[in-house]
Amino acid sequence: MEPLYRRILADLTDRIARGDLSPGQMLPSETEIGAQYGASQGTARKALSLLEARGILERRQGRGTFVAVSTDETALFHFFRLRDAAGALVTPVLERQSVTLRDATPDEVALDSPRVYEIDRLRRIDGRLAARERVVVAADRFPGLGERQTPANALYPFYQRAYGVAILTASETLAPAVAEAGQDGLEVAAGEALLLIRRQAGDVAGKVAELRRCTYAMAELTYAVDLR
Amino acid sequence: MEPLYRRILADLTDRIARGDLSPGQMLPSETEIGAQYGASQGTARKALSLLEARGILERRQGRGTFVAVSTDETALFHFFRLRDAAGALVTPVLERQSVTLRDATPDEVALDSPRVYEIDRLRRIDGRLAARERVVVAADRFPGLGERQTPANALYPFYQRAYGVAILTASETLAPAVAEAGQDGLEVAAGEALLLIRRQAGDVAGKVAELRRCTYAMAELTYAVDLR
DNA sequence: CAGTGGTCTAGACCACTCC
């Protein structure tokens, strides 16, 4: 028998993943949610606290409980790890990007979709073309992405705003490399150090929602991680 | 007024950090801990659950609550992120290591100690000298480290077993680099890709307990991270 | 079987936010 708080947890997660509850929306009080599931306030509270710990909800004493909203700040803070020599956040500037609709390749099975959009972005760091990011998402989860205005900066707030897809987790694989001249369309010299990053990003329900392959020319840059 | 559960939390953390409660030791039951602090079982439970979430305690229904023990497995799982091309854990083999007692350098102020031990390790990956790790700890927290037998593999279980210092967190800074021939005493050719990693590792109380500077020759290797 | 943590309740009071 599954504990009551787990059922509340699963049901709320599901409703948020389906878009039944949207970003920024206020939830009923603990007492009321408890009543809806035939549970006490304490049991509803347990589920709500767990959802808060996962970053799915935000709760504030005196205000209420809200579906967490992804902003440029939170997205950068969680998922953008490039820092300069002093440890300060680096902000690449978009040079150009293209969006293509195509068939998924075999190594994109995790997206579980035959058709995908690929967003290809070239960005400048300190004036130099030093970042190339190829982002792939399932076409059926992001319908009409090719016709939309895609944002110049963080994609995750856009995913949430336009499609209700909240990115909460990512697993990355990093490898250093030595550049060939002009590799990946970047302004890099042969023999320069590069950092190659592959990312799988997951949504509220833990499903893979995005894949990326990035190349960064790393003169003076570092990648910062916290392990727990 | 600080909430009761926070005082229990802080006090237990402190007792573990001081070595008053040692790794593997069983704690009293929830009810009894509550009684010791003049609190109910539910309040003690809240503190204990938080300590479990932080990895400081381990709790098991029917068995009891125990101070978490660092094993080779948990240490590798949390803090050793090198993987081979297939994503499997890489196991470097110790070639040789040396331990030196010396004055702390200015960039080691985080250790808050005038004297430090430096453990310098060279390790083989797939038969090649491909890993150099320089580990620095405060001499007064690890007395006699130079005279002890230091382990061939994971240091963190050793820190905990021998000195009661449990490593729970680490922030790392990664940078790719291009090797010079024989750099850092490794068997690397000029122009090969390297990964440089600096780490600050924190203990139960959040204090910096260890610094490391590592160099890895990365042919076919990757570094895996999970972001949340 | 006794003892542990895990779930759940019903109710109290406090701290904060907003009108």
Next chain:
DNA sequence: GAGTGGTCTAGACCACTGC
């Protein structure tokens, strides 16, 4: 002042562990 989450209690029953 009304409504929210945050803390805390006392007690119940269940599920699991180990003797």
